[in-house]
Structures are given as structure tokens and as C-alpha cells.
Amino acid sequence: MKLLTCPMNGPRNIDEFQYLGPVRDDADPDTASDAAWARHVFRAANPPGRLLEWWRHVPTNFVFVAERDTVSNDVIRTFDPATAERP
Amino acid sequence: MVFRLLKYGLSHRYPVTGDIPATPDLKPRYDVVIIGGGGHGLSCAYHLARYHGIRRVAVLEKGWLAGGNTSRNTTTIRSNYLTPQGIAFYKEGLELFAAMSDELDFNIMFSQRGQLTLAHTEATMRAFHTRAEAGTYMGTRIEVVDPKGVEALCPELNMDYGGALEILGGLWHADGATARHDAVAWGYAAQAARCGVEIHQRTEVDGIEIAAGRVTGVVTSRGAIACDHVLIACGGMNYHVAQMAGVELPIRTYPLQAMVTQPVKPWLNILISSVSLHTYLVQSSRGEVVIGGGSDPYQLYSTRSTLDMKEHLAEGSVHLFPFLQGVRVLRQWAGITDMTPDYSPIMGASPVTNLWLDCGWGTWGFKATGVAGKRLAECIATGRVPAILHPFALERFERFALLNEMGATAASH
Incomplete structure (x- = not known):
């Protein structure tokens, strides 16, 4: 079983986690155009390579960010966005 | 015989030209x-x-x-979709498959044996009725069948599994087919x-x-x-x-995993799939049971297989056909799929x-x-x-x- 290191709980089996998708910036509801909204809703980062993404440790309901390589499936790092600087 | 073989091997007509040029x-x-x-x-x-x-x-x-x-x-050819636009397109796709061996002068082993999708919940049954009406309107062969109808189409199915996820009915798509990919x-x-x-x-x-x-x-x-x-x-x-x-x-890219068992006697005449178990089965003409398809839970550009997805496919298969429990997995693989919203x-x-x-x-x-x-x-x-x-x-x-x-x-x- 692949391990994912939760910033709060340490390394756990990856089936304890829920994948919440790539990190993306929110669209501004007051100023975003229809096209910007459509882009926000339907387009997500999908590179073959490094990807920042949200994960949740289900038993503890702890949500964090992982950086993972989507070709090799290596997890480069995980961090709590509340305490760490986003690159 | 030996002489003829030798003569053939040494002749100018050998080696035979392949179908695909270099x-x-x-x-x-x-x-x-x-x-x-x-x-x-x-x-x-x-x-x-x-x-x-x-x-x-x-x-x-x-x-x-x-x-x-x-x-x-996993070579499923079907047109039992939901939207009229989708059904019209896939219906034309199915008709091209039916004529493809003649069209290409190449035996693609098209086998129109029908596909049965199983429902384990009332919500799935309601969705099946909608799809059956839409498909009938668009001129495809599709109908909802009750548990008796399911048993008639595939008597080997385990219908109740001790009360958990029992089979409430199915969506029978007589146009459903398979071919050699x-x-x-x-x-x-x-x-x-x-x-x-x-x-x-x-x-x-x-x-x-x-x-x-x-x-x-x-x-x-x-x-x-x-x-x-x-x-x-x-x-x-x-x-x-x-x-x-x-x-x-x-597009978001995910792997989809599948596997195939060792060859067994022919017993599964139709294509079977289950919405709730996320499992579908078809027996190939070699007798192997082709089992798909588990989508990985996170984005990945890799065709590696994982034990947990294979266990999931095996669980679904044994749920439907308990006698498959002793059958061994022969090969496993994954494909990279480009998923749209x-x-x-x-x-x-x-x-x-x-x-x-x-x-x-x-x-x-x-x-x-x-x-x-x-x-x-x-x-x-x-x-x-x-x-x-x-x-x-x-x-x-x-x-x-x-x-x-x-x-x-x-x-x-």
C-alpha cells in the first residue's frame, strides 16, 4: 500500500485519504466574467509532472496540500497550508 | 512436406509482406x-x-x-446512453462496428451478444427506466428487465448475496457487442x-x-x-x-485498471456490468474472463497496477459469480484515460x-x-x-x- 504523510498524523496508508483535486485560485464572484467562471468550474491543472493538490485524512478530517509527481507518482512533500507558505 | 517447406522458405515470395508497412x-x-x-x-x-x-x-x-x-x-461496444445526442452518435458507432469486418476485409471478431447492466438500488432502477425510454425513442434495442428477466439472461448470477446488494433488475441492451480491439x-x-x-x-x-x-x-x-x-x-x-x-x-487524467483471468470453459454468453460494484465482465473467445474497470482515485499519468484496485475488481466479480473465487488472474494492466467533466x-x-x-x-x-x-x-x-x-x-x-x-x-x- 502506498503511504502518504499527513502533516498532522504522519505516514498513513493512502486509502485513509480522500483526494480533493488540484489546488486552484478562487474566481472573484463580484468581478469574474462568464468565461472566467467557466474556466474556474471546468479547467483544472493536469500536468504530466509536479502538481499541488488537496487531500483529506478521512478519520481525522484533516485537510492539507501535497505536491506530487503525476508521472512517477512520487509524493514530493505535504504541508498544512495554514502554517506553510504556498510556493 | 519438408521439401515443400524448404522450397517455400527459400523462395522469393518469402517472407510474406506484412499488413502494416515498415x-x-x-x-x-x-x-x-x-x-x-x-x-x-x-x-x-x-x-x-x-x-x-x-x-x-x-x-x-x-x-x-x-x-x-x-x-x-475492455472492448465493450454499446449505445445505451442517456442523452439523445449521445445515443445518436454511439448508435452510428455501433452500426459501423457491425459492418467493419466486411469494410476492412479483416476479421475483427465482432460478437453482438448483448449487454446486461445490473441495478442493486431503486435509484439505479429509475435511471435505467429513463435510459430505456431514451434508447427506445432513438431506435436502439434496450429494455428494463426484472429479477426473473435477469435470471433468464444469465442464470449463473448470484442474485442476492445474502441480502447485501441484491440484484433488483437490469438494463438489457440487445445491441451490446464486443470485438477484438x-x-x-x-x-x-x-x-x-x-x-x-x-x-x-x-x-x-x-x-x-x-x-x-x-x-x-x-x-x-x-x-x-x-x-x-x-x-x-x-x-x-x-x-x-x-x-x-x-x-x-x-481534462483530468486518471488510470483505469483491468485484468483477465486464466481461460475457463465458456459460460458467460453476454456482457455483464454492475453500476454499484464498479465491475464489468466479459468472457473472451479464448475463455478468459476480462474484468474491468477501476478508475484510480487520483490524477496520474502512469499505467502501473495497484493491489487494492485489483482486489476491488476481484471482490465485485466474486460477488456476482461466486464460483470465480478459485480462478487465477493471468494478466493485469492499466490505461491512461482523459476524463471530461x-x-x-x-x-x-x-x-x-x-x-x-x-x-x-x-x-x-x-x-x-x-x-x-x-x-x-x-x-x-x-x-x-x-x-x-x-x-x-x-x-x-x-x-x-x-x-x-x-x-x-x-x-x-
């Missing part, structure tokens, strides 16, 4: 470049050469012929090559050249090519290749003139091998997108005009 040298210019030497790309090349007289066509394939999702899918690609490739199409294996595309909003050529690992039209038909790599042209597709493909024009898209085929592309190639060849030859492809345009994601086929696609191949 990769030729790249020419500096083609009318059409097709990126991706899988079923869809080869089908488009065939239709261009055979029906539109466009023979200066190069099919570029990074690996080997049909080595991607064409040979990794590599034969489909080889048939198209052989006939396209006979018409003059060049198939370039081990030729990777590194860039797409654009001038004044119009595609002008591609850069490959074997040199640059000028061309008038480019078709992107790269299966799992569509997002990446489209980005080379600055086109950002609404609405589980429908993206076909037709792109923001770049003469750059055509055959993308977003996710986990459901094999059944459309013929029709996607045929209709995209029509786009390229006439410069106009035919009406049947309008609902699948990339612009639908700007207009919020989605073609939602999630319920008819997920786990019911």
Missing part, C-alpha cells in the same frame, strides 16, 4: 498529420484516404501501433496503408507550429513536418499534446484553425473508433463540423451546455 522516411510536407496511432487516429486516416481522396496523410505514433488505450480497453486498429491501419497513408511508429511529437492562428506543422523527434491539418487523437496524452498548441482542455468526448474544431480535436475519450472510446474517425475525417475534408458532432464541441464548456453521460458511462462499459 515506417518510411518522413516527408517534409503532408496534407494531414494525425497525432496518435491508435484506433481513432487510424480510423480517421482510413476514412480520409478511402472516402475523401486525401492520401497524403501521416499518422505519428510515439510508441508502437495501437499500444495505448486501443489495446488496453487490436484487430480493429490493424484493420484500419492495413487498409489506410493500402490507400497510401504513411504510418510512422516511434515518432514522438514535441511541438505544434502555429502561424496567425492557423496550424502550419508539427515538430517531431525525427524532424519537422509542414501540414495543412492536424488531428489530436492521443488518448491519455491529449491534455499534454493540446497544450503544445496552447489549447487548454477541460461531463463524461462525453470533445470532438471537432479547436481555437486554432485546422487543429482538430478527438479528445476526452476517457474510459469510453473503443466503441467510437469507427464513427469518431469517420466524422473527424469529414471535418478535415470539408472544413465543416457535421451536425452529429455539434453537441461534443469544446465550446460547450464555455456555454455551460454540458452533455452529461456520467450515469451511463461510469463503471458500465
Whole structure:
């Protein structure tokens, strides 16, 4: 079983986690155009390579960010966005 | 006998010419470049050469012929979708499959044995009624069957499993079929090559050249090519290749895993799938039980297999057919799928003139091998997108005009 290191709980089996998708910036509801909204809703980062993404440790309901390589499936790092600087 | 064999071996007629010519040298210019030497790309090349007289066509394939999702899918051909637009398109795809062996003079082993999708919840049964009505209206053979009907179609099914996830009914699609996937690609490739199409294996595309909003050529690992039209038909790599042209597709890429058991006596005459168990089974003509298909839970461009997904497929299979419990898994694999938000493909024009898209085929592309190639060849030859492809345009994601086929696609191949 692949391990994912939760910033709060340490390394756990990856089936304890829920994948919440790539990190993306929110669209501004007051100023975003229809096209910007459509882009926000339907387009997500999908590179073959490094990807920042949200994960949740289900038993503890702890949500964090992982950086993972989507070709090799290596997890480069995980961090709590509340305490760490986003690159 | 020995003498005749020796004479044959030494004669000039030996070795026999293969169906697919060896990769030729790249020419500096083609009318059409097709990126991706899988079923869809080869089908488009065939239709261009055979029906539109466009023979200066190069099919570029990074690996080997049909080595991607064409040979990794689980060969379900069906048209039991939900939307009228979806059903119309897949119905045409199914009809092309039925005529394909004659069309290509290549036995694709088309077997129209019918597909039964199982419901384990009332909600699924309601969805089945909607799909049956839509399919009947569109002229396909589809009906809802009760548990007695399910037993009649497949007496080996375990109907109650001790009360957990018992089978409440099914969706019987008599048009459902299967075929040999590599034969489909080889048939198209052989006939396209006979018409003059060049198939370039081990030729990777590194860039797409654009001038004044119009595609002008591609850069490959074997040199640059000028061309008038480019078709992107790269299966799992569509997002990446489209980005080379600055086109950002609404695609997220996931692996889909499948496996096949050791050969057993023929017993499963139909295609079986279960919505709740996320498992579908078909017995191949060699007797192996082909079992799909578990989508991985997170984005990945890798064809590795995982034990937990295989366990999940095995659990679903044994749930439906308990006597499979002692049967061994012979092979396992995964394909990389380009998933769209609405589980429908993206076909037709792109923001770049003469750059055509055959993308977003996710986990459901094999059944459309013929029709996607045929209709995209029509786009390229006439410069106009035919009406049947309008609902699948990339612009639908700007207009919020989605073609939602999630319920008819997920786990019911």
C-alpha cells in the first residue's frame, strides 16, 4: 500500500485519504466574467509532472496540500497550508 | 512436406509482406498529420484516404501501433446512453462496428451478444427506466428487465448475496457487442496503408507550429513536418499534446485498471456490468474472463497496477459469480484515460484553425473508433463540423451546455 504523510498524523496508508483535486485560485464572484467562471468550474491543472493538490485524512478530517509527481507518482512533500507558505 | 517447406522458405515470395508497412522516411510536407496511432487516429486516416481522396496523410505514433488505450480497453461496444445526442452518435458507432469486418476485409471478431447492466438500488432502477425510454425513442434495442428477466439472461448470477446488494433488475441492451480491439486498429491501419497513408511508429511529437492562428506543422523527434491539418487523437496524452498548441482542455487524467483471468470453459454468453460494484465482465473467445474497470482515485499519468484496485475488481466479480473465487488472474494492466467533466468526448474544431480535436475519450472510446474517425475525417475534408458532432464541441464548456453521460458511462462499459 502506498503511504502518504499527513502533516498532522504522519505516514498513513493512502486509502485513509480522500483526494480533493488540484489546488486552484478562487474566481472573484463580484468581478469574474462568464468565461472566467467557466474556466474556474471546468479547467483544472493536469500536468504530466509536479502538481499541488488537496487531500483529506478521512478519520481525522484533516485537510492539507501535497505536491506530487503525476508521472512517477512520487509524493514530493505535504504541508498544512495554514502554517506553510504556498510556493 | 519438408521439401515443400524448404522450397517455400527459400523462395522469393518469402517472407510474406506484412499488413502494416515498415515506417518510411518522413516527408517534409503532408496534407494531414494525425497525432496518435491508435484506433481513432487510424480510423480517421482510413476514412480520409478511402472516402475523401486525401492520401497524403501521416499518422505519428510515439510508441508502437495501437499500444495505448486501443489495446488496453475492455472492448465493450454499446449505445445505451442517456442523452439523445449521445445515443445518436454511439448508435452510428455501433452500426459501423457491425459492418467493419466486411469494410476492412479483416476479421475483427465482432460478437453482438448483448449487454446486461445490473441495478442493486431503486435509484439505479429509475435511471435505467429513463435510459430505456431514451434508447427506445432513438431506435436502439434496450429494455428494463426484472429479477426473473435477469435470471433468464444469465442464470449463473448470484442474485442476492445474502441480502447485501441484491440484484433488483437490469438494463438489457440487445445491441451490446464486443470485438477484438487490436484487430480493429490493424484493420484500419492495413487498409489506410493500402490507400497510401504513411504510418510512422516511434515518432514522438514535441511541438505544434502555429502561424496567425492557423496550424502550419508539427515538430517531431525525427524532424519537422509542414501540414495543412492536424488531428489530436492521443488518448491519455491529449491534455499534454493540446497544450503544445496552447489549447487548454477541460481534462483530468486518471488510470483505469483491468485484468483477465486464466481461460475457463465458456459460460458467460453476454456482457455483464454492475453500476454499484464498479465491475464489468466479459468472457473472451479464448475463455478468459476480462474484468474491468477501476478508475484510480487520483490524477496520474502512469499505467502501473495497484493491489487494492485489483482486489476491488476481484471482490465485485466474486460477488456476482461466486464460483470465480478459485480462478487465477493471468494478466493485469492499466490505461491512461482523459476524463471530461461531463463524461462525453470533445470532438471537432479547436481555437486554432485546422487543429482538430478527438479528445476526452476517457474510459469510453473503443466503441467510437469507427464513427469518431469517420466524422473527424469529414471535418478535415470539408472544413465543416457535421451536425452529429455539434453537441461534443469544446465550446460547450464555455456555454455551460454540458452533455452529461456520467450515469451511463461510469463503471458500465
